[in-house]
Amino acid sequence: MLSATDNETITRTGPGTHVGELFRRFWLPALLPSELPHTDSDPLRIRLLGEDLVAFRDTDGHVGVIQNNCPHRGASLFFGRNEEAGIRCVYHGWKFDVSGQCVDMPNEPAESDFRSKVRATAYPTREWAGVVWVYMGPPGLEGDLPRFEWTGVPPENRYIGKYVVDANWLQVIEGSIDTAHTAFLHRGPSTLEHKTAPRPMTDFSRDIPPHFSATETEYGVQVIARRDLPDHKTYWRITQVFLPSYSMIPADPNGNASLVATVPIDDVTCYSWKWTWHPRQAWTDEQVADMAGGSRRRIGGITYPELVPGTLRTAANAANDYRINRDWQRTLNFTGIAGQSEQDLAVQESMGPICNRTVEHLGSTDLGIIATRRRVLKAARDLQTGVEPPAARGGELYHLRSAAVTIDSQASLEDDPSVLAAMTAQA
Ligand code: FES
Numbered sequence: 001m002l003s004a005t006d007n008e009t010i011t012r013t014g015p016g017t018h019v020g021e022l023f024r025r026f027w028l029p030a031l032l033p034s035e036l037p038h039t040d041s042d043p044l045r046i047r048l049l050g051e052d053l054v055a056f057r058d059t060d061g062h063v064g065v066i067q068n069n070c071p072h073r074g075a076s077l078f079f080g081r082n083e084e085a086g087i088r089c090v091y092h093g094w095k096f097d098v099s100g101q102c103v104d105m106p107n108e109p110a111e112s113d114f115r116s117k118v119r120a121t122a123y124p125t126r127e128w129a130g131v132v133w134v135y136m137g138p139p140g141l142e143g144d145l146p147r148f149e150w151t152g153v154p155p156e157n158r159y160i161g162k163y164v165v166d167a168n169w170l171q172v173i174e175g176s177i178d179t180a181h182t183a184f185l186h187r188g189p190s191t192l193e194h195k196t197a198p199r200p201m202t203d204f205s206r207d208i209p210p211h212f213s214a215t216e217t218e219y220g221v222q223v224i225a226r227r228d229l230p231d232h233k234t235y236w237r238i239t240q241v242f243l244p245s246y247s248m249i250p251a252d253p254n255g256n257a258s259l260v261a262t263v264p265i266d267d268v269t270c271y272s273w274k275w276t277w278h279p280r281q282a283w284t285d286e287q288v289a290d291m292a293g294g295s296r297r298r299i300g301g302i303t304y305p306e307l308v309p310g311t312l313r314t315a316a317n318a319a320n321d322y323r324i325n326r327d328w329q330r331t332l333n334f335t336g337i338a339g340q341s342e343q344d345l346a347v348q349e350s351m352g353p354i355c356n357r358t359v360e361h362l363g364s365t366d367l368g369i370i371a372t373r374r375r376v377l378k379a380a381r382d383l384q385t386g387v388e389p390p391a392a393r394g395g396e397l398y399h400l401r402s403a404a405v406t407i408d409s410q411a412s413l414e415d416d417p418s419v420l421a422a423m424t425a426q427a
């Protein structure tokens with residue numbers, strides 16, 4: 001449980017909030033390049049960290065992310081003309097380039113230099129590794145882009161998706177950190193091609209609850225789950241949580257890896273970003289079609305939801321109760337909901353727009369969540385005292401994997417070479 005103050009602090013990300021300032025120290029995934037498909041393509045409304053913005057790709061291909069309201073008298077630049085290396089407000093024709101500088105002011109006398117004094121808020125962007133990143137913090141404090149393994153693989157080896165979740169960013173990322181829910185929420189086949197459940201749905205006797213621990217790191221938290229096996233072996237799962245809001249489970253046995261992130265749109269809505277990749281293999285056309293169409297099969301341990309075509313909204317949503325089928329729930333899988341992403345969405349959104357953490361009862365499997373909240377709050381408070389988050393300047397800290405390894409019970413997790421090898425990025 002959190003105090004009301006801490007819950008308020010950790011969930012608020014607008015300008016001037018403590019956690020909002022923390023997010024603003026990092027390059028954040030903002031857009032898929034395909035959302036601005038070509039030079040001078042249609043401007044796009046986006047909202048990030050509670051700020052209404054307009055994104056556009058200019059004539060030279062550079063992406064601008066600029067304040068929604070024109071600095072002149074506030075008309076939305078969404079209606080602007082994207083032309084000749086800038087966006088021109090349709091109200092009185094003022095034009096701004098991707099840096100936010102006013103470059104034309106046709107309703108002012110030609111000799112006036114007023115335009116050189118007017119600047120719109122515009123945030124720096126980088127188009128890199130299949131993502132348009134944005135930095136919304138103080139000018140001059142831009143750090144490094146995070147060198148995740150997937151940023152170093154060929155484009156055909158990775159798949160990237162994003163969609164909107166109607167819930168605060170923290171409860172969505174907490175769903176990924178809390179791996180203990182998998183044995184319940186995701187129990188049973190979710191492809192619904194099966195006719196009956198493979199085993200009684202409420203027989204939990206073969207599940208061995210893991211022992212959780214967590215280690216604070218420079219980049220975030222390592223959540224460690226230990227299961228003691230027969231024959232003096234121990235199975236460890238090390239899950240990485242990266243500041244400000246990424247979570248990475250271990251790769252699957254085929255070497256497919258995944259990463260998720262939540263980026264606040266505002267305090268009651270967020271983007272759920274997902275990446276799946278293989279360090280050495282390209283996805284097949286079939287796999288890509290599967291992921292793009294709402295994959296029900298887990299790849300790298302995750303799935304992508306089915307979206308309403310042409311939107312970032314999921315087809316299964318609160319309005320249709322995530323298409324729950326009570327017959328399936330009786331006979332087939334734990335929830336009666338098809339798709340792992342949809343199952344996650346149902347529970348995460350059902351907690352309310354901003355989960356009230358003052359009334360929780362946290363158990364032993366919630367340790368990773370507790371450690372993550374503590375880490376985020378600490379980084380936010382450090383920043384308030386002038387201590388910059390080292391991870392924002394240490395892109396290499398993100399060049400790391402999560403790991404699932406079985407080692408001798410006597411061996412130490414820190415020193416075992418197979419653990420270090422499993423955590424080393426391969427691309
Ligand atoms: S409001 Fe944009 S130019 Fe006047």
Ligand SMILES: [Fe+2]
Nearest residue numbers: 175181186344
């Ligand atoms: Fe889940």
